[in-house]
Amino acid sequence: MNDSKPPSVVMNDTSLFPNLNFGNGLIEIAALTTLIGSSTAGELILGNRGAAGLVWGSISAFGASSVIKASASAASPGWLRQMLGLRTSSSDKALGMDLSLSAGKRVARRMRGTLDEPGPIGVSCLSDDPDGTPMKRLPTIKEHHTYRDIYAFDSTTSIMLSELSSADSTLTIHTHYPYAFYRPHHLRFQIAVLALSLLKCLEIYTLFFLGGTLVAILSGVPFLFSFFSGVCLEIHDIIISRRPVEIDGHLDLITASALPTTKRLGGPRKVVLGASPNPRTNSIWWKFFWIVTGTLQTLYIVLSYILLGQQKTEFVFTWAGFQLFWLIARIVIFNFTENTHPMAGRPMKGSRLETLPPSMKLRVANLVLGVGQYQAHVHPRNWDAYLDDSFSTRQIARLLAPENISEVYPLSSVCEGRRFLLPPVLPFLLSLRKP
Template identity: 30%
Template sequence: MDKSTVSNSTEIAKIKGALSSFNFGGSLVEITALTSLIGSTAAESLALGEKGPAGLVWAMMTVFGAIPVVKLFIATSTPGWLRESMGVSNAKSDAVVGLFQNADKNFMFHDRKEPAIAVESEMKSARGSRMKEDSPISSQRRFVYVFNQHTISILNCIPSSFPGDEIKIYSFVEDPWRDKRYASWFSYVDWMLLAASVMGKLGEFTLLWKYDACTLAWVSLASWVFYFTAAVILRLHGLWGNTKKSEIDILTGTLPTCSSVGVDRKIILGIPKSARVHLIWRINWSIGAIIGVSTVVATYVSLIQSTSNEGFLIWAGFQVLWLSIRSAVYYFLSNREGHYHVGLEGRPWRKVNVQDRSRIRRLVYTLSKYQIQQHPRSPLSYEDDIVAPENLENIQSEYPASPEDKNVTLSIQGVIPDTVLSSVSWVFGCKEGGFDFYDTCIIVLKTSNGIISIPAARALSTRQLSGQPKHDSEEGIDLIHLPRGGSLPHGSSAFPDNSIEVKWCYWIPCSGGRWLHFITEQSKNRGQREAAILTNYEVTRILNNGKIMNISLKHVDEVKEIVDYSTIACGHMQALLR
């Protein structure tokens, strides 16, 4: 045996000895450090599908960069609310799948400091065919906290509108030549890369087996089989770019809340849904995380135990080869989702068709739902309201009553709340917002002459049943009149607070410059109600006599101002419902 052979054997023994010094029982810190040194950026991009399904296979052909990929697999396969609580959310995972919450569930990201940046509504094909060939049906509404990169690239092409600007609706127009130009080419590239991985991995397996690295050969092959199968499934399902069976409608900007004024806004309809948020991708990522960790551990255990010097060199050589090919694939292939022309058509509201107006209404009502869940009054206070009105009949500025009437029986069909009025006003460019609409509403009444709708005012009053003082002498606080936006002891439907009386107080303009005044339960306002007819003086007196607690209103002029804002919002509601 010559000196060079002895020297090589000695060096290999040193490397294997270093591997055997790892503390596998304590942690994977050493393995993580070793496998994170080289190629993690390319591996992460390919594993997350930026270059197509075949990239998933090449991302995991080598253990170099595997641990960062596993971390991303965990983040992208985890639901948004759980991702936040587990602390695995990061910019890379958010760029792929975004961060959102199902608007039809009452769970909120209570620990998240940043507000939502958009609301969106997903529209699916009724028969599972292409959206352009079928009538769309609504699927899911969401509050968006972080957009994925696919959506951001499209939204960046749209100018924002500001308060005072006319509303403009944009529709996504897909490049008609995209499929012809790219689909066949992408398919060819994917299948060639998959075929190359088959030949390469079989060659690696054969050589490792020949030189007595059998365990290492099987570990490497088993891992590859999973990722190869996953890539083939994704390719056969066409999950390599955007899905044509689902579209996203988005309302984004500085969203209004009960205490803040909305500013810039954008509305776009029909963005194709990114294929990478599909369930199949998420399943592959979740299983891939387990396979990835197991492969890294099993690989290094195999290297320590019984791998021959020749087997070790073959394994290391293939790792370098796969790393080189992976880097080439990453740098030379284009991003699948960004490889098309973004066509956008902008239209003013008057030119929007009936079907698209219905989709925009769904976005407005989703924004209202977001405001309700953020509201200090709690969702319980809005349970009986009309949160998604489909029509607004016979709008009147006041309730018709004879001069002799002192009381009247009202048949309340429903109440359109402040959250809806605030949302629609912002969408239509109203400069007012926030607290301006805090106590606004539209009341729908049934009269002998039919249904009428009247812009009105209402405030939520709370008081302790055991008796509540009108003034806190220690803090110097007037407990009858509290500013808008404060937290109220309102309880919840799941945990009602029986020591607190929570009531809605209503004021409806009435003929002769008078007011209808009545009170309802917190979560029930429909049905027959007895209303007193009051003068301006009587309204002011009631607001200050201590029977209505914890509201901001002190004078009838404030009630009139609220009704004015309700009237403004009513005009926007009419436009929305046309």
């Protein structure tokens, strides 16, 4: 007697149409979150669309992988971003890309050799107060520690530089006009979009009601963090929009299609004194936001998929429906927001080098030394051959001071019938030390 099941029963157990259970389809859902909505989510989380974008960038699980990558990229310094392959066109437009030219930055020197040609397109330097304050009263900024070679400018700086003419022969120094400029801010739109994001509470309540307490908590914690972060940023934007922008941003730039090296000539140059620095580049608040956001999103995705595998099909469909709704709403809001760069539209004036005051000439000298320090880094003889060279205008001025230089060179005495004269560049550097 054969006790085996009839063939018809066997066919029913291995049916081509089994019960659909998305809760166990971890790989399929993970693929959706990777492919859907990634570009908009990454743009919003980088802060390109204002405070409300911080909330909507991470409001949906679809596109979470792009949020994680964008957060990791933004929170990393330039050399680490390049090393880990986190550098993207979006991160370059939002934050730019540069490396430190400091002598102690060995990792940056190694990464500089891995970057493709034509190499950096500019050098930046933090500057002192250009009001003629004596150097001895400004000990906080050391020029030789603030030089950076730039491989990509952020969008605001790129637009500003594109509107300036290149100098082939006559050196033109560009500075901002001294007038009150206020940052435009779309208060009503940002507040409305932030308030609209509170609809996320309906998802959290529904998941609680359906018995998915842990999934609801996992959805709520990242949302609450991004929402309160967006509120804090909006308050900050409201405050600074009512204050005039500082005329001198204390960031000096020299840019060219290619910087000069021992193997190539430099391209047409543009020099800007007092550019506005990117507020997101070295901000502790932004670093903290991106680190926490990336961590919360990683935990949310991993733990949610594990918990979804234990839920009923109805619950998983409800969860996926909410994520799809947030995805569509995010795309709509992204297209309604303006990716403007008001700081790039500030008018600038051009001046000849000889017409500048000594304090501004000092800043031009800093940029020249910054280019020289970059050339030392990429020189075939290696950086170690230039360790004894000075790339600091302050240090050079101190070395050339009369009380110091007389100990090394008897410039004012006659030696073997010949009188040593002060080179023409020395009086200029010495004059920069005077109040």
